Amino acid sequence: MAGLVPAIHDLSRCEKKNVDVRDKRGHDMERLALRNYSGFMTAPALAKKKVTSGAARPALLLAWYDRHRRKLPWRPPAGEWADPYRVWLSEIMLQQTGVKTVGPYFEKFLARWPGVDALGRASLDDVLRMWAGLGYYSRARNLHACAVAVLRDHGGIFPDTEEGLRSLPGIGPYTAAAIAAIAFGRRTMPVDGNIERVVSRLFAVEVSLPQAKPLIQQLAATLLGASENNSRAGDEESRAGDSAQALMDLGSSICTPKKPACALCPLNDDCVARLRGEQESYPRKAPKKSGALRRGAAFVVTRGDQLLVRSRPEKGLLGGMTEVPGSDWLAAQDDQSALQQAPALKGVARWHRKAGVITHVFTHFPLELAVYIASVPARARAPEGMRWVPVATLGDEALPNVMRKVIAHGLGK
Ligand code: SF4
Numbered sequence: 455m456a457g458l459v460p461a462i463h464d465l466s467r468c469e470k471k472n473v474d475v476r477d478k479r480g481h482d483m484e485r486l487a488l489r490n491y492s493g494f495m496t497a498p499a500l501a502k503k504k505v506t507s508g509a510a511r512p513a514l515l516l517a518w519y520d521r522h523r524r525k526l527p528w529r530p531p532a533g534e535w536a537d538p539y540r541v542w543l544s545e546i547m548l549q550q551t552g553v554k555t556v557g558p559y560f561e562k563f564l565a566r567w568p569g570v571d572a573l574g575r576a577s578l579d580d581v582l583r584m585w586a587g588l589g590y591y592s593r594a595r596n597l598h599a600c601a602v603a604v605l606r607d608h609g610g611i612f613p614d615t616e617e618g619l620r621s622l623p624g625i626g627p628y629t630a631a632a633i634a635a636i637a638f639g640r641r642t643m644p645v646d647g648n649i650e651r652v653v654s655r656l657f658a659v660e661v662s663l664p665q666a667k668p669l670i671q672q673l674a675a676t677l678l679g680a681s682e683n684n685s686r687a688g689d690e691e692s693r694a695g696d697s698a699q700a701l702m703d704l705g706s707s708i709c710t711p712k713k714p715a716c717a718l719c720p721l722n723d724d725c726v727a728r729l730r731g732e733q734e735s736y737p738r739k740a741p742k743k744s745g746a747l748r749r750g751a752a753f754v755v756t757r758g759d760q761l762l763v764r765s766r767p768e769k770g771l772l773g774g775m776t777e778v779p780g781s782d783w784l785a786a787q788d789d790q791s792a793l794q795q796a797p798a799l800k801g802v803a804r805w806h807r808k809a810g811v812i813t814h815v816f817t818h819f820p821l822e823l824a825v826y827i828a829s830v831p832a833r834a835r836a837p838e839g840m841r842w843v844p845v846a847t848l849g850d851e852a853l854p855n856v857m858r859k860v861i862a863h864g865l866g867k
Contacts, residue, residue: 456738464546487615509722512679516693518720519700524707526553527560536695538612538637539570545629546597559588570612574605582774582852590856591775596624614638636695643674644698648705654737655709658726662738677701745819751792754827754864755799757834761861763851771816776851778860779840782822792824797837801830811864813857821856825864
């Protein structure tokens with residue numbers, strides 16, 4: 455340890471110079487963060503370090519955002535208030551899905567249902583169909599339930615507080631904070647994965663995720679602009695939503711998981727992870743426990759130019775989505791027991807197994823499906839709970855990605 459000094463003490467000393475201009479809450483949060491530094495920094499690194507006042511970070515961040523904000527379909531031009539409907543729709547779609555994928559879906563939804571009232575009057579089937587391909591289908595169900603609740607209980611107008619928003623289906627703490635800040639200027643900081651990464655690096659948070667979430671939330675709040683009265687109805691200077699979006703943009707374009715572009719970062723002067731040269735090691739993460747591989751069989755049955763399908767149960771994984779008949783998906787399943795769960799169809803003497811398997815990774819487990827095919831005569835009836843649909847109109851069905859792969863494989867030559 456020769457030549458090393460505890461970073462925490464020197465950093466504290468440097469930053470004390472700026473205590474008089476720091477807001478009290480921000481200062482407390484920083485102290486909390488400093489207590490979590492467990493590493494050390496070399497003396498030369500500290501000597502070179504130019505420490506920016508923590509109080510300056512919100513302004514630096516907003517200045518950077520004003521120059522570099524991303525143009526996104528749900529974002530209004532600078533200085534205009536965001537539409538709560540667009541913010542909500544985009545935030546639900548962006549959960550577990552990237553901006554590039556979400557863009558066209560967002561535009562499609564907006565063209566079909568321009569406001570929450572229109573969406574609240576749509577059928578769940580239509581919403582699921584429009585959502586097909588975006589994955590994590592419980593979001594679509596909640597989206598619809600939320601629109602119905604806003605229409606029925608709030609006259610088609612979103613509540614403008616975090617508490618009110620959280621009472622709606624499918625709106626958790628993050629989404630409520632995002633809508634409250636971005637659409638209503640409430641002084642709150644939503645913390646998504648991008649913001650977690652920026653904050654954990656900036657303050658070198660040593661606690662692993664997910665345990666670090668409350669601490670990161672508190673530290674992220676120190677990056678909000680200084681205005682206390684910033685609701686939409688009040689202070690026009692409100693920039694809580696811009697602070698949040700600035701951090702989101704920074705995490706997505708500069709403070710990336712690999713090779714962050716620190717030279718372009720407005721907060722690089724006092725980013726502890728950067729000073730240590732350990733950017734990519736934050737956020738700290740507990741080792742992953744991945745689910746066991748599950749196996750099953752899928753049965754692609756054609757009757758002329760029609761395909762046999764059914765709807766999955768309303769509750770659970772891929773709830774209500776369309777699928778071809780299949781077996782259970784189990785870790786200890788062999789081919790024979792999966793094949794025994796084939797649908798009972800007159801005219802099918804034997805199933806032909808297609809070469810290879812379809813693989814798909816769900817959040818909690820990877821899946822491997824063997825695909826069996828068969829054709830039945832024109833008059834064959836669909837077993838109970840199943841139906842025939844023309845292959846040409848499969849695009850109108852709420853097909854999850856895994857089933858698209860299965861059908862393409864089963865119908866392929
Ligand atoms: S300096 Fe680098 S690691 Fe630190 S917040 Fe900026 S981009 Fe991220």
